[in-house]
Amino acid sequence: MILKLALRNLWGAGVRTWLNAIVLSLSFFTIIWSQGVYHGMQVDATRNMIAMELGGGQYRHPDWDPYDPLTLPEAHGAIPAPLQKLIVADKAVALLLAQGTIYPDGRPQAVLLKGIAPEQQILELPPIAPAAQPGQIPVMIGREMSESLELGVGELLTLRWRDHTGAFDAREFLITTVFSSSVPTIDRGHIWLRLADLQVMLSAPGIATLVVVSPEMTGTQLETDWVFRSQDYLLADLRAMVRSKSAGAAIMYALLLFLALIAVFDTQVLSLFRRRREMGTLMALGLTRGALIRLFTLEGALHGVLAGLLALVYGWPIVYWTAVTGFALPQASQDFQFAIGDRLYPVYTLELVLVTTLLVLVTVTIVSYLPTRRISHLNPVDALRGRRS
Amino acid sequence: MTAEPVIVINGVSRLYPVSSGSFAALSDIELTIAAGEFSGLVGPSGSGKTTLLNLIGSLDAPTSGEIIVLGQKVQELDARGAARLRRDQLGFIFQTYNLLPVYTVFENVEFPLLLLQMERQKRRDAVMDILERVGLADRAGSRPAQLSGGECQRVAIARAMVKHPSLVLADEPTANLDADNSHRILQTMLTLNRDLGTTFLFATHDDKVIQYLRRVIVLFDGRIAQDEVRDETAVSAGTPGGYF
Structure with missing residues (x-):
């Protein structure tokens, strides 16, 4: 029932909902795309280094x-x-x-x-x-x-x-x-x-x-006085380098996600302020404070779900296209010190998509929940009059 | 035969803290409302009508005294119990309609039934039935913003009545309506009271409402100043009564 009400409210909020969802979906897409690119770099570089140097x-x-x-x-x-x-x-x-x-x-x-x-x-x-x-x-x-x-x-x-x-x-x-x-x-x-x-x-x-x-x-080690260095050992530097570049990029998308979360938080705070009378009405109709908190939190969290669906609609074709055709790298990319070819093929794993989805949904839910805690102190009489308790 | 009491109020006071101590919005109220009554709390602004209505509706708690609504002591209910009482037994009608703006007329009226977790088809039948009664079946798909004030209040009445509550509490239901709409609304409520036996308790200072009431409880400075059961002749004649 709460889900049904939350969906109705979300749908009814119209443009505000869509603006939040669009901003959030951009972070969603950017995280998956950029991580896919870095993962693609690592896969490509690893493959090339094994083939041409490390065996x-x-x-x-x-x-x-x-x-x-x-x-x-x-x-x-x-x-x-x-x-x-x-x-x-x-x-x-x-x-x-x-x-x-x-x-x-x-x-x-x-x-x-x-x-x-x-x-x-x-x-x-x-x-x-x-x-x-x-x-x-x-x-x-x-x-x-x-x-x-x-x-x-x-x-x-x-x-x-x-x-x-x-x-x-x-x-x-x-x-x-x-x-x-x-x-x-x-x-x-x-x-x-x-x-x-x-x-x-x-x-x-x-x-x-x-x-x-x-x-x-790989994995076989012979008895000899020469020092054996495994594939994993030889690739450690490359992996560390990819991790460091990936972490650098993470700052950018964390910033983007932060902005999107601020939009959701702002919407929640505004909702609690503007919809005070509505909250009083819902309580008068028999909704408990706990249910009201769940309703408003779910409304906020559904922004994340909507963003995910939006990102799927416009992001999937881009993701699919770049994964299949790759994209040409500029000459400056040689300075990356990565063993990547002239074209880079991003690699999107199920783990990447699931972890990103979970990250966005959990953070949006937390951000949605924080302002709604105030409802626990809400006096229904004050709420019906549109006043703060 | 005397009808079962729906509301019993014994020595209820409601004090609010103010800088100089406390302000008594209600003092030592004694009142009993029987099932099927069409009665009203009448008085000027600040007389304590809405405060008493909120106490009866378990939206607020008395400072002292006892309120029994439909056999339940309101002051002893926790938040969940009070919410359950409102959800199962009470209907509210507000001065400002308090419709949910993003919902259609149908969805607004359906809302209390969703809380009762009634099954879909029964919900639909109940909603359309009550909308027929208030004359808004053809506006089921409209949103509140597309309705006139009178229509909005009829939606609010339908929402309050759809679950067939034992008691409807109406706080200044005609304050934002013109005379024609007010009379139409009151006729609707009177018909529902007669047909379904629902108890109505108003808080009002509007003569248009008062002339429909069968029992008038006049509040003044937080005390009951007068409690009059009016005969059918007075009600039919539509006399306001000049209570304050």
């Missing part, structure tokens, strides 16, 4: 600290037998890392040299095309690196490095492949070589810095 986890040389470049010269060694077996079985790929220096426009620039078997299938990297001329060593760079260096396929790159004994060496390399990647950590400052070439350059055949296992090996 199902990594076995690292015990001396290698990825946060300390000074460890690199010592951080390689013979690949342990269990890992060697995986490589032979096409379930892992070895990478050799070394430091180098290039000289774009005559200025030295540190780069990371990465040696990888060209025929590998573990990471979604293109094979390094062979050089046309014998004696030339082919290298591969990412599109972003290519654009920053203003060098493309067929052009030469002067590179200096130190071999296994610490002796400097330098020569020109031929860029044979430029690949597109949405993972900045395999593009910026990276030069990819064939593993065998880099091993020769370092005068240390058969060595590697890390071994990346295939995604199907």
Whole structure:
């Protein structure tokens, strides 16, 4: 009965109801949409990083600290037998890392040299095309690196490095492949070589810095002295970054929700003031104070339900369309440091929709309830006269 | 044969606190209203008519004394019990109609039956029946804003009567109506009183109402100054009586 009365009152309030519902539905939609975008970023970046860089986890040389470049010269060694077996079985790929220096426009620039078997299938990297001329060593760079260096396929790159004994060496390399990647950590400052070439350059055949296992090996850990880093461990930084960006965005939609809640609160306060005589009448007709509180609270809370339905009507097509077609990201999005592609596909989960719906409904109900507590002190005689008790 | 008393009031006083102490809106009221009466509390503004009506309607509580309405001691009822008494047994008619503005005529009249949780079809039949009686069946879908003052008050009467209450309390029901509408409203209430046996108690200082009353209880300064049962001749002649 209370629900029926609340619906009647809500419907009867006309424009006021719709204005509140529209404002609230905008917050509703914005929260779901923006969270969907961030979730989409995470899903996309995770997928790309697994496919192009992390695989199902990594076995690292015990001396290698990825946060300390000074460890690199010592951080390689013979690949342990269990890992060697995986490589032979096409379930892992070895990478050799070394430091180098290039000289774009005559200025030295540190780069990371990465040696990888060209025929590998573990990471979604293109094979390094062979050089046309014998004696030339082919290298591969990412599109972003290519654009920053203003060098493309067929052009030469002067590179200096130190071999296994610490002796400097330098020569020109031929860029044979430029690949597109949405993972900045395999593009910026990276030069990819064939593993065998880099091993020769370092005068240390058969060595590697890390071994990346295939995604199907996730969760399997082998007995070896190389340090295993799981997929979850390797993705932790990305997830933390998404969480921090998502939290930043949450401030915006919390603000929007707050404004919408103020509108609902304001309506409730105004209702209690303007509808005092109506409350007295309802009490004279036999409604208890408790029922009156429930009625007014429900009226306010129904704004949330109406907002949800409104958001569904205009938001669902937008949500569906963006989820299917995605949307192009501006160039500036590269600064996000996320491994996201040129198009972003938001991902909306049931959990996201349910949690957001619950959040909006609970907050609207609380905001609706707070002013109605005054009804518990309402004197029906004063209310009938339109006076405050 | 004497009819059962609907209202019994014994030594009721109602005091309001004021800066200089307290103000007695009602003092030592003794009154009994029998079932089926068409009576009124009459007196000038400030005489205590509405205060007494509110006490009888369990909207307010007396400072002292005892009020028994339909066998229930009003001063002993808690808020829930008082609400139940109003919901089940009492009908209210207000000077300013107090219709719910966002509801249609039908919904306004239906409201007390919703509180009684009557089933849908019975509700509909009861509402249309009472609207027929007050001559507003064709305005069932209208909203209060679309009605004249007289029509609004007839809706209020229908709302008060739809659940067939034992007692209807009407506070200045004609104060905002012209003479024609007032007479039409009073005729309607008189007919309902006669047909359904409902007890009506008015609070009024309007001569147009007084001339219809069969019993006139004159209040002055919070005390009963006169209690007169009028004969049918006086009522039929429509004499106001010049009580105050």
